Amino acid sequence: MTLLAAHGMSAGYGPVPVVTDLDLHVGEGEIVALLGANGAGKSTTLMSLCGLLPPSSGTVEWLGQPVRSPLHRRARAGLRYVSEERSIVRGLSTLGNLQLGLGPIEEALELFPELRPLLKRSAGVLSGGQQQMLALACALAGEPRVLLVDELSLGLAP
Numbered sequence: 001m002t003l004l005a006a007h008g009m010s011a012g013y014g015p016v017p018v019v020t021d022l023d024l025h026v027g028e029g030e031i032v033a034l035l036g037a038n039g040a041g042k043s044t045t046l047m048s049l050c051g052l053l054p055p056s057s058g059t060v061e062w063l064g065q066p067v068r069s070p071l072h073r074r075a076r077a078g079l080r081y082v083s084e085e086r087s088i089v090r091g092l093s094t095l096g097n098l099q100l101g102l103g104p105i106e107e108a109l110e111l112f113p114e115l116r117p118l119l120k121r122s123a124g125v126l127s128g129g130q131q132q133m134l135a136l137a138c139a140l141a142g143e144p145r146v147l148l149v150d151e152l153s154l155g156l157a158p
């Protein structure tokens with residue numbers, strides 16, 4: 001089943017076109033990687049797919065229906081987006097961030113055991129890689145149907 005799709009999607013900023021006529025499908029259990037040079041439009045594509053940047057033409061389909069709803073609505077239906085900037089709340093503790101993830105945190109901690117000793121620490125003082133693990137753990141704690149991650153391995157050791 002296709003969970004997320006773009007059909008002839010174009011997107012950009014005001015008069016500046018960045019993405020033109022994109023077709024893309026993400027099916028259940030599938031991993032889709034988007035590769036491209038700096039400035040190619042990867043982040044713009046993800047922002048349009050998640051609902052942060054309305055496409056200038058074409059459609060995005062979420063769970064088989066064309067959508068124009070904002071990200072927070074799609075999030076309730078199981079879409080998660082981890083942006084290029086680390087998607088955490090710096091002023092909250094590591095645990096506080098995980099509790100915002102809308103789901104059980106135990107599984108996320110099993111995937112990222114490095115976070116366990118850091119639960120009480122303020123997220124803003126975590127290292128870059130630790131913050132990236134936290135951002136991914138928060139997104140996974142919500143048991144998403146689709147997880148969109150911009151720069152998945154940013155700062156992470158292999």
Ligand SMILES: Nc1ncnc2c1ncn2[C@@H]1O[C@H](COP(=O)(O)OP(=O)(O)OP(=O)(O)O)[C@@H](O)[C@H]1O
Pocket residue numbers: 013016018036037038039040041042043044045084
């Ligand atoms: N808010 C904005 N306003 C105007 N132009 C923008 C804006 N954000 C991005 N752009 C332009 O859109 C183009 C695509 O940027 P985008 O961030 O999507 O690229 P990217 O593929 O994610 O690059 P990178 O690998 O460096 O992250 C770039 O030329 C960029 O300058």
Ligand SMILES: [Mg+2]
Pocket residue numbers: 042043044084150
């Ligand atoms: Mg980018």
